[in-house]
Amino acid sequence: MVNKIGKIEKLLTGEYQSPFSRKNIKLPIDEIVITSSILNYQFRHFEKFENKKNLIISGVNSFKSLGNKVIERFNQEKIKYEIKILENYQSTVNYASSIASSLKEYDNIICIGSGSVIDLCKFISNQNNQGLFVYLSSLSAAATTSTVSLTEDGIKISVKSKIPEAIVIDLDNLKSAPARLLRSALGDVLCRTTCQVDWLTSHFLLETFYDETPFALQYEDEKILLNHSQKILTGDEETFAALSRMTLLNGIAAIIIGSTHAGSMGEHLISHYIDMFMGDEHPGSLHGEQVGIATLLLSKMQNDILNSSKTPQFLEINYDLIIFENIFGKEAGSNLHKQFQNKLFTQKSLTDINKKLIKNWSDYKKTIIKFAVQTDKIKKSFINCGAACTNGDLNIPDDFFQNAVENAHYLRDRFSYLDIMQYLGCIDKYSKNLI
Ligand SMILES: [Zn+2]
Known part of the structure; x- marks a missing residue:
C-alpha cells in the first residue's frame, strides 16, 4: 500500500533542506502514514506495541467512525490492548490531570480521535511519560503540534505536551466522514x-x-484545495490526500519554527x-x-x-x-x-x-x-x-x-x-x- 505523505517523508528522514534557512529539518516523529486503508498497510510502529500494556483512548463518535477498523488491524497482528471510551470529556486542565493520574499503569496510549481527544491524549501521555500513537478519525492539526489547548479558570491556555511517535490517516475512512468535518478541515x-x-x-x-519554510511546504497542496475543493464532496483520493497533508503540515509548522x-x-x-x-x-x-x-x-x-x-x-x-x-x-x-x-x-x-x-x-x-x-x-x-x-x-x-x-x-x-x-x-x- 502506498503512503501518500509527499514532502513530509523527507521531513521524517531529515533529508529536507529548507530553501530559506538552508538548514536540514528532521521531525521528532517516527512514522506518518496517509494511506487508502489501514487494513492493508504494514506499520513500523506496531513493533512498539509488543509485550506492552497498550490503552486505546477514544471518544464515542471517533470510535464509531474508526475504532472497529483499527481493532481489526490490531487483531490481525495479535496486538494486545484495552479500550477506554471517554464520555462527556472536558478540555480542561483539571479533567486532563485527573484522567492522567488514573491511567499511569499503561506503557502506550493509542488515540483514535481528532481535536480535543488528541489534545487530552497528548496531555495524558506527556504527564505519564507514555508512548503516544494517533489514528485520526477526522482531520485535525492537533496531531502534529507539540502543545495542547486546554481551558484553565475559563481562559484557553496552551500547555506544552508530547508529539506522537506515529500518526495515521485512513483515506477511505475520511471519505465517510461527515462533509461538515471535511469543510471544517478546509477552513482551518x-x-x-x-x-x-x-x-x-x-x-x-x-x-x-x-521563517517562510512552513508555508512553502504547503503551497502545492493549497493550490489543489483552492482550485478543486468540490472534489472533497465526491471522495477524490488525491484531494483528500492534499487536505490531509496540509492539515498535518499546519501542525508540523509549529515543530519547525517552535511557535504557532x-x-x-x-x-x-x-x-x-x-x-x-x-x-x-x-x-x-x-x-x-x-x-x-x-x-x-x-x-x-x-x-x-x-x-x-x-x-x-x-x-x-x-x-x-x-x-x-x-x-x-x-x-x-x-x-x-x-x-x-x-x-x-x-x-x-x-x-x-x-x-x-x-x-x-x-x-x-x-x-x-x-x-x-x-x-x-x-x-x-x-x-x-x-x-x-x-x-x-x-x-x-x-x-x-x-x-x-x-x-x-x-x-x-x-x-x-x-x-x-x-x-x-x-x-x-x-x-x-x-x-
Ligand atoms: Zn486551527
Missing part, C-alpha cells in the same frame, strides 16, 4: 495566507522572527474569542468553520491594505487596563493587558513606526503581497464545497461577531491586521459591514 488550512501575511507584516513592523505563528494568527484569535465568550449561546460551530469565516475577513483586511496606494499611518489607540478588565475580568484582564504591551505601539513608538512605514512600506508591500491570496478565491473554494462563509452561516449573531472582531486582538500579543485596523481607526468598517 486555508488560513495559510492570512497567517503568513500577518506574520511577515509583524516581522517588518515589530521585528518578530519569521504559521498556523494561528488574527483569524484564530477571532475563533478563540467565539469559543471563550459565547458560552451557552455558542451554536456548536466547529473550530475550522470559525477559522474559515474569520480567514475571509482577515484576508479582506489584508488585501484592502496591500492593494491600496496609501501608506498606512497609525493613530494612537486606547489600551487602558479597564478595557481589558471589563472584557476578561480582573485577573485575566490584567495578565492580557501586560502581554499586550509586547505588540503595542505607544505614543512614542508610533512616531517611529509611522516614519518606518513612510520609508519602507512600498518595499514591504511588494514582498508581502506575493503571499496573499485574493479573498474571492478563498471564498470560491469554500462555496464550491458548501462551506460556511459568514458568521450568519454559522448562526453566530452579528452583534456578538462584531465584538469578536473588535476585541479579539486583546487576546494575545500576536500582531495581525486586526491590530492594524485598530491603529488605522477603521476596524468598524469590517466589524459592522460583515462579508
Whole structure:
C-alpha cells in the first residue's frame, strides 16, 4: 500500500533542506502514514506495541467512525490492548490531570480521535511519560503540534505536551466522514495566507522572527484545495490526500519554527474569542468553520491594505487596563493587558513606526503581497464545497461577531491586521459591514 505523505517523508528522514534557512529539518516523529486503508498497510510502529500494556483512548463518535477498523488491524497482528471510551470529556486542565493520574499503569496510549481527544491524549501521555500513537478519525492539526489547548479558570491556555511517535490517516475512512468535518478541515488550512501575511507584516513592523519554510511546504497542496475543493464532496483520493497533508503540515509548522505563528494568527484569535465568550449561546460551530469565516475577513483586511496606494499611518489607540478588565475580568484582564504591551505601539513608538512605514512600506508591500491570496478565491473554494462563509452561516449573531472582531486582538500579543485596523481607526468598517 502506498503512503501518500509527499514532502513530509523527507521531513521524517531529515533529508529536507529548507530553501530559506538552508538548514536540514528532521521531525521528532517516527512514522506518518496517509494511506487508502489501514487494513492493508504494514506499520513500523506496531513493533512498539509488543509485550506492552497498550490503552486505546477514544471518544464515542471517533470510535464509531474508526475504532472497529483499527481493532481489526490490531487483531490481525495479535496486538494486545484495552479500550477506554471517554464520555462527556472536558478540555480542561483539571479533567486532563485527573484522567492522567488514573491511567499511569499503561506503557502506550493509542488515540483514535481528532481535536480535543488528541489534545487530552497528548496531555495524558506527556504527564505519564507514555508512548503516544494517533489514528485520526477526522482531520485535525492537533496531531502534529507539540502543545495542547486546554481551558484553565475559563481562559484557553496552551500547555506544552508530547508529539506522537506515529500518526495515521485512513483515506477511505475520511471519505465517510461527515462533509461538515471535511469543510471544517478546509477552513482551518486555508488560513495559510492570512497567517503568513500577518506574520511577515509583524516581522517588518515589530521585528518578530519569521521563517517562510512552513508555508512553502504547503503551497502545492493549497493550490489543489483552492482550485478543486468540490472534489472533497465526491471522495477524490488525491484531494483528500492534499487536505490531509496540509492539515498535518499546519501542525508540523509549529515543530519547525517552535511557535504557532504559521498556523494561528488574527483569524484564530477571532475563533478563540467565539469559543471563550459565547458560552451557552455558542451554536456548536466547529473550530475550522470559525477559522474559515474569520480567514475571509482577515484576508479582506489584508488585501484592502496591500492593494491600496496609501501608506498606512497609525493613530494612537486606547489600551487602558479597564478595557481589558471589563472584557476578561480582573485577573485575566490584567495578565492580557501586560502581554499586550509586547505588540503595542505607544505614543512614542508610533512616531517611529509611522516614519518606518513612510520609508519602507512600498518595499514591504511588494514582498508581502506575493503571499496573499485574493479573498474571492478563498471564498470560491469554500462555496464550491458548501462551506460556511459568514458568521450568519454559522448562526453566530452579528452583534456578538462584531465584538469578536473588535476585541479579539486583546487576546494575545500576536500582531495581525486586526491590530492594524485598530491603529488605522477603521476596524468598524469590517466589524459592522460583515462579508
Ligand atoms: Zn486551527
